[in-house]
Amino acid sequence: MVVVPRQTRQRAEILDLLEDIDEFRSAQQLHEMLRARGSSVGLATVYRAVQSLSEHGDVDVLRTEDGESVYRRCEQRSHHHHLVCRSCGRTVEIEAGQAEAWAAQVGAAHGFDDVDHTIELVGTCATCRAASAS
Amino acid sequence: MVVVPRQTRQRAEILDLLEDIDEFRSAQQLHEMLRARGSSVGLATVYRAVQSLSEHGDVDVLRTEDGESVYRRCEQRSHHHHLVCRSCGRTVEIEAGQAEAWAAQVGAAHGFDDVDHTIELVGTCATCRAASAS
């Protein structure tokens, strides 16, 4: 009953590109990178692709501080969180079992059900720290 | 050296309104509510006010799922988090010492410094659960 998206050249190219990237990127950045690679894909198509991919859990979405959506193909398909370097964008996928247990417990303590959580960490990675310390 | 914003009718009215509200509201909603109250304040002014208030720590800001900023006057002026009902918007201010300790620890484990965290909880409050169960 799950609708499988049709396989098109455009989707393949977008997935290919995502494979090669390790940082969160916006739809517009992806669009530019595709054009730089010489493949022409419409911006609207990039938006549709990342959206459908994120719905299927194939890519993760984050909202930047200025409200832009950024996407990244993650190793873990299961639920996880991110620790992102604010300077270079390097991203570490993290388990948050402890924090999630805490969230569920706090929710229950206040009589809330079906508690969803948003947990994201932003810091400065060791490499960038060293670079800026010079 | 801290610049105190000038005291104007508009700011006073916006603060008054925020006192009467317990849920997170967008700038546009606040603007409408002000007009409904019969006071005329420009939308741009509402944006400027909530922005300056949030910078001073007088109101809290959250980003909704669709990227809208919503504001709320909070009891606690110190750092805290929120547990929001997805149905009625009722909001509980919560302490997250445990989760914050975890965040700092995870960051350190990966060599990240100055780790900021975003932690927000959304659930269904007891009242709304009861209402929808009927």
Next chain:
DNA sequence: CTCCTTCCTGAGACTGGTTCCCACTATAAC
């Protein structure tokens, strides 16, 4: 109280990310 500087206000123009529209094209089932 008055003057004067400075900041605030507000209507509308503008921006930038994202979605919609719709004619055209490509996929995949038969």
Next chain:
DNA sequence: GTTATAGTGGGAACCAGTCTCAGGAAGGAG
């Protein structure tokens, strides 16, 4: 192949939020 249908793309539309700038109000100095 043929066909039904979903995907594509370019541009228009949308919308939250910001900027512009002329007029107005706050509040310190005198």
